[in-house]
Amino acid sequence: MAVLVLGCPVVTRDQAYLRPSRRSARVLLGVFGLRPNRRLAADWLVGALWPDRPPPSAAANLRSHIAELRRLLGTGPRIERAGDGYLLAATPGDVDTAQFLDLVHEARNSRDQGDNARAAVLLAEALALWRGLVLEGIPVPSAVQPQATVLDEERLSATEELEWAPSAPDDVPLELVLVCTDQLDEEPEVMLIGAVPSTASLEDLLDRTDAPRLAEVEQLGAADAALLHATPASAVAHDPAAIPLTQHRPGMMSARTEFFSRPLPADAITALVTHVAENRVFGEFRQVAFTPWRGAYGRVPPDATAFVHRAPAYLVKHTVLLGPNGAARRGGDALDWLTAGWAALHPWGTGGAYQNFPDPALTDWMTAYYGANATRLRAVKAQYDPENVFRFAQSIH
Template sequence: MLELVGPDDPRYAWSRSQFIGRPHEVLPHSVARCASAADVVAALALARTRGWPFAVRGGGHSNAGYSSTTGLLLDLTPTDSLSVSGDLVTVGGGVRIGRLAEALAPSGRLVPVGSCPSVGVVGAALGGGFGSHGRLHGLTCDALVSAEVVLASGDVVEASEEREADLFWALRGAGGGNFGVVTRATFRTMPARPRTHLRMSWDFHHAAALIDWWQRWAPDAPDGVSVELVVLGPESPDEEPVVMLVGAVPDRDALGFPDALGFPADAQPVFTEVVDVSAADAVLLHATPHSAVARDPVSIPLVHERPGMSTAKTEFFDRALPEEAVAALLEHFAAGRRHGELREIAFTPWRGAYGRVASDATAFAHRDQAFLVKHTVLVGPNGAARRGQEVLDRLAAAWAILHPWGTGRVYPNFPDPAQADWQTAYYGANADRLRAVKSHYDPDDRFHFAQSIPGTAQVGKIQ
């Protein structure tokens, strides 16, 4: 029987909370704690009967707040089954990355997922899903084998290459909240390999030279090499920003790693940690957020604190940034820092296995880029409400500095409400086919939010 949690229930505050905080909370009328596909069917029927809007929450990490609603919140947390069979792993819609890593590590296998352990596995896959194993093994959605989906009609279907093929295509890169509720997903696992993990940090004044070096090296490094460059502004403005390299390589001796990487001659790191890890430990080490690495580069936690507000903007790039753009970005980054505000710019290498899948083979269209830049600001609970718009404006200004050299393409799992042509930004040339899939599987546009894919009948209404 479907379990509903309302405002008078002591569990309400926890049940309706999102991991990614927003400037102003959105409070649902009720939370439906869904433990099965049947519960999701019942919840959707209830929302239809009552005339309530609804939203679906797995890990609650929607950057734009799209897993919040004033109506009925479908919480998939209880849908937490996990089973391994041979080289396949099947997870419920509420399973998080950290738990998946812990389950697979003893067998030395992995699914290429992201680095935040509290993110939902299914949610990551529906928008792509990248991480430190991705340049070798591809996106999370590339490992998806099948999915159980509850449609707006209440029908439950199994989507795969052989069944409901158009829906399966759309789920891999554009499935978040658009076509149905994924209550179970099966992924192909890959063998993990022993790796060398690298963590290095430099003083902030080396940032420009390191970014210039990184963007000419990392995107074209061998597939097994995945090294991000992160510029981090700590929560106290009394602490200087730092530049970090965080990543892994499969064979440091063959690459001369890290000595032969060709760092700028005068950029001496203030911290270096190079650790050879087993295949099992490589899976667990991967599920570690940058903020945890910055606070304590030795410990490897699988959880981290919820911010009062977190917001991010991304863009893909297919060419190196010029010196003047990098200088302007860093000047903006360092200016006006506030207590309780953590700033981050992450440069993530692309290509490798990401680019070996055609841009129209799945709904994820961003296959040919060189790197991704993500601008993030996290604000503590006390500053989220009163400084929310200020934070958004500052983030928009940072994004705009680099945009003239960008592709205009945005990573779908970091939705950006400020994007005017968001369908092109998220889905590129795949947008037309996605609208057709939407019309077939959700003709009444029941799965609707500010940036949900419209069906062909709705296109004229929103232009």
């Protein structure tokens, strides 16, 4: 026996779907299903069923609908009298809304513990509970619209989490990079960076995508690829102070990072892309890289090494590069741009940062870099370097 409202409001009994005969009774079932185990005042229920003008017989009609639902529910979840109202007394397994939210919560816990396979199974099980829209076939009462909205958003998030790259097999290490070069007439680009085992594999991949053909792809060895840089040296012809950073010249590169455990909402992505692409400056190279985590990283316990960031799904690295003389003239503005982009995504981050990209803007950098491992690392530092000989701006202390 269960109350199902992730679709048409029905009751299941003996593998059969039982639908209340009267429309108002179906609405009432939906209201109880969206707010199980909560006392709902009789006047509040009347307002939910008849928001504009309750009929003179509203109280009697409510009691009649309650009686119909009780007959359908039988010995399963019960509608009980509670003070001046009613309550649907149910376990999580008795109501599909509670079951869905519990499964999603359990899936995210599994994912945060590095068990991506179990997380995927739980998310698939949660999404299978949906038979359509919330209360499909009847208008959602405004009194329970917030609960319906939360469920819709959680459904969308669960779908994205089930399908996104960090949940893919370990042999799909695909990195996404948003790039704006220092040439203002060049459009922003999105690069997908990965590795394939052979030329044949690359050709097969290109055949199945809209990526450039092999004739447009230059194959490089690892050593040559390491020397590549996206900023062109031609900037010197325009502004010597804006010479882009190259492999053999000094300049300024600054980065800010944060780890994330779930997909970003669409409005956050839109805000980030807008921030990267607007108010561009000649000689300033901008990049935001999304690097999938987990995999082999996640199979090591967080407390097994100094590196604590084993559970996150991906790392976001914001980078800005200036040429040799650009740092003195525009370095402050570039850092402000960097921090604004980082702050746009920060509300959805874990608070953890990648310590190999030191970030002087972090206020609590010990926690951001080392998390729960900071205490043990301080003890190691105190034992082996009590005089603090090996120190720098963000060394363990």
